[in-house]
Amino acid sequence: MTNEAKQDEPPFDEVATDAPSAEPDPFAVLEALNAENAALKDKSLRTLADMENLRRRTEREVADAKLYGVTSLARDMLGFADNLRRALASLGEDARAEASPPVKAFIEGIELTERDFQSRLARHGVKKLEPKGNKFDPNMHEALFEIPDATVPNGTVLEVVEDGYSIGERCLRPAKVGVARGGQKA
DSSP states (O other): OOHHHHHHSOOHHHHHHHSOOOSOOHHHHHHHHHHHHHHHHHHHHHHHHHHHHHHHHHHHHHHHHHHHTTHHHHHHHHHHHHHHHHHHHHSOHHHHHHOOHHHHHHHHHHHHHHHHHHHHHHHTTEEEOOOTTSBOOTTTEEEEEEEEOTTSOBTBEEEEEEOOEEETTEEEEOEEEEEEESSOBO
């Protein structure tokens, strides 16, 4: 090396004393790592909670799809149940008593078919509403007319014109009913 180059360089002692410290403060590093650890732990817990909520929501949606997936088919089949009931109701007690044995067997077959059909609907969560004598519920009943009757509480279902059905907790078809008017408040 030349003398000129040596003159531009500071002596070794000066370099060592003027240089800033290369090691960071260990407490600052620890604080930063603790903050990062807390942030990652929080993110992990939030992700786990989101996944648990997603699992529960998916289970609930699958259960609802199983229960309510047959709603439109069941609603269409209610007409069939009504027609079976009307066919049996149109035959009076006198006609049943005077019917020949083959006709009686036919009537029993229709009754058996109706019971079987009702049980199949029930197996899929469709239940027939039994509102007679109960308080009128606008979510499950449709009031067609009022019947003046002071002997029962006001708003009591006295007559069922058309059966109603529910599926699960939902109304599939409201029962068409006649409601009492004029009695004491329920």
